[in-house]
Amino acid sequence: MLLGVNIDHVATLRNARGELEPSVIEAAQVCIKAGANGITAHLREDRRHIVDYDVFAIKNDLKCKLNLEMAATYEMKKIALEILPYSCCIVPENRQEITTEGGLDVYSQPGKIKEYVKPLIEAGIQVSLFIDPERNQVSAAAETGAQFIELHTGAFSRAYGKSNEDIEFKKLKQAASFAHLLGLKVNAGHGLNYQNVSKMHDIDGLYELNIGHSIISRAIFTGLDCAVSEMLSLVNKN
Numbered sequence: 001m002l003l004g005v006n007i008d009h010v011a012t013l014r015n016a017r018g019e020l021e022p023s024v025i026e027a028a029q030v031c032i033k034a035g036a037n038g039i040t041a042h043l044r045e046d047r048r049h050i051v052d053y054d055v056f057a058i059k060n061d062l063k064c065k066l067n068l069e070m071a072a073t074y075e076m077k078k079i080a081l082e083i084l085p086y087s088c089c090i091v092p093e094n095r096q097e098i099t100t101e102g103g104l105d106v107y108s109q110p111g112k113i114k115e116y117v118k119p120l121i122e123a124g125i126q127v128s129l130f131i132d133p134e135r136n137q138v139s140a141a142a143e144t145g146a147q148f149i150e151l152h153t154g155a156f157s158r159a160y161g162k163s164n165e166d167i168e169f170k171k172l173k174q175a176a177s178f179a180h181l182l183g184l185k186v187n188a189g190h191g192l193n194y195q196n197v198s199k200m201h202d203i204d205g206l207y208e209l210n211i212g213h214s215i216i217s218r219a220i221f222t223g224l225d226c227a228v229s230e231m232l233s234l235v236n237k238n
């Protein structure tokens, strides 16, 4: 499995003071040097953490694999086509939410999503749809032309160590295997941490995990390079 490090919360800390520290681009550099396979950044409509120049700098100066998370809006499509990141992960966005709460509802709008992602795919961008681990969402995602889905692991992460852990885990496993049957590549992310991430090895064929909050949190105590290396050793473990 590959590891994409989500660096949104480096920007959260920077924006808390409205200054330039900590540097998002420097953080991305450290992650890549520590062995991360790519950098994920969510350019939200309200620019609450990552801002436009962060994603342009990651793509143009760092030249690493950038996974741009974004809502399915006209503005974001325009930016993505300008930046041409390695991949775009389409997420739902709600102004009031603290973080991405649920998956994208592809099932009720497959035609709209298909039309939205078409120019991104034609521009050579790998497109991923962030969905809940539900059969109808997976089959709708397969109709859109997107090459990837990213399974929302938030419910599993919240259930970890509790009585409903197995139920939530089974949903992920079944959704991943159904997606593979339909020819989709499968990523996963949200709420994964140093305790629960090893369970992802029990899901066959996962391609990449996108992990942010737990890595940036640990970095406060260990340094970012150690936090990334430690996560990588768990992600790469067979």
Ligand code: PXP
Binding pocket: 006, 008, 042, 069, 089, 091, 099, 100, 130, 150, 188, 189, 190, 191, 192, 210, 211, 212, 213, 214
């Ligand atoms: N994947 C997606 C699509 C997300 O929206 C997020 C959160 O921004 C993550 C992964 C990373 O989640 P976390 O910060 O909880 O690791």
